[in-house]
Amino acid sequence: MARQARAIQTRHTILEAAGEVFDERGYDAATIAEILSRAGVTKGALYFHFTSKEDLARGVLGEALTVEGVLPQDSKLQEWVDAGMVLAHRLPREPLLRASITLSADQHARALLGTSWPGWIDYLGALLRRAKDQGELLPHIDPQETAALFVGAWTGVEVVNSAISGGSLEAKIAALYDHVLPGVAVPGVLGRLDTAVDRGARMWRAHQRSHGADTPASSV
Amino acid sequence: MARQARAIQTRHTILEAAGEVFDERGYDAATIAEILSRAGVTKGALYFHFTSKEDLARGVLGEALTVEGVLPQDSKLQEWVDAGMVLAHRLPREPLLRASITLSADQHARALLGTSWPGWIDYLGALLRRAKDQGELLPHIDPQETAALFVGAWTGVEVVNSAISGGSLEAKIAALYDHVLPGVAVPGVLGRLDTAVDRGARMWRAHQRSHGADTPASSV
Structure with a gap:
């Protein structure tokens, strides 16, 4: 896998783990430590992509507006x-x-x-x-x-x-x-x-x- | 005002203050101290009616199912x-x-x-x-x-x-x-x-x- 593709994959893995933790715990109770352990990536990898819990939450919200799977229709x-x-x-x-x-x-x-x-x-x-x-x-x-x-x-x-x-x-x-x-x-x-x-x-x-x-x- | 009517009034004053604080801060960040100061009642009065923050929140939710103002209609x-x-x-x-x-x-x-x-x-x-x-x-x-x-x-x-x-x-x-x-x-x-x-x-x-x-x- 090329370096860029791997970075995109890692970012996505981190966001999915963050999504799970925010969904289960809510924003205030969620911790970067739990997101790290859930994602199974290094601290360095996480902080390469996201600077803070707030930044992670913004990343999660950035994925929310998705129309993947909605195909163009005449109607x-x-x-x-x-x-x-x-x-x-x-x-x-x-x-x-x-x-x-x-x-x-x-x-x-x-x-x-x-x-x-x-x-x-x-x-x-x-x-x-x-x-x-x-x-x-x-x-x-x-x-x-x-x-x-x-x-x-x-x-x-x-x-x-x-x-x-x-x-x-x-x-x-x-x-x-x-x-x-x-x-x-x-x-x-x-x-x-x-x-x-x-x-x-x-x-x-x-x-x-x-x-x-x-x-x-x-x-x- | 008879003693019972005054107690009902105090309870309502406390619940209204609790409602304001829960609405503005959310449950986790709300404190009994702020509810006390907002209600302008003594600590003793509050704890006579409610034993904890959780109890206050239950009291607030107990007021939520209200149909006051909905009059019977043929339709x-x-x-x-x-x-x-x-x-x-x-x-x-x-x-x-x-x-x-x-x-x-x-x-x-x-x-x-x-x-x-x-x-x-x-x-x-x-x-x-x-x-x-x-x-x-x-x-x-x-x-x-x-x-x-x-x-x-x-x-x-x-x-x-x-x-x-x-x-x-x-x-x-x-x-x-x-x-x-x-x-x-x-x-x-x-x-x-x-x-x-x-x-x-x-x-x-x-x-x-x-x-x-x-x-x-x-x-x-």
């Missing part, structure tokens, strides 16, 4: 559904993504680090604007308002689900879309949207097949 | 809307209510204390079941599933709103209902529901007029 409303469904599929499997919600939900960490929510709202708002330009949305829908509401609703459904039932997040997010879409989509589009519980898993497998499973996730 | 779907709109009106004005979201969103505090979410889901689920019995809901709607989704969505919209824009929570929650109701209500009911931004404020004022403004909030 931009379907792409909006896919963004939420792919994330619902990936989140329970990727501590690095879960950690970004843990950090954002924590008032103290949020004040220090900010959140990925504005980035998500802009990305989903742009998708909904294109859906509106294509005539897929009901005329009164404001794409940016709907995007902001949805980011809040998605996040809250995940937090309450993991706090209470711990049932399938994909089923909950599919139900969230089924509740919201009749108030958003024009009737002719509504019936053609795929909100099946396994939509995210199918999209993710198609993406894995075309890209190979070993590539570290890329961010927007 | 149980309207009552479901009112529950969310009255809370959206009260939350920005009552640190004690905001604190319960801060405590529930904090992973560590949540593991220690639990949340008021199961209670809210049961209360809203019961309202939606009565709405369904009256023929107000679309036939495929599962009242308990919709209630759980809505508690998550409401909470997440509040958290993201206060983290990002800090705009009017009532406007956001009204928009959330407008997005969700077409997927929940039968068409004949949908057009008669009041989801105006000031719905919560009007309900709350009507309640205040009939009960007087000084009564401490009651819980279910």
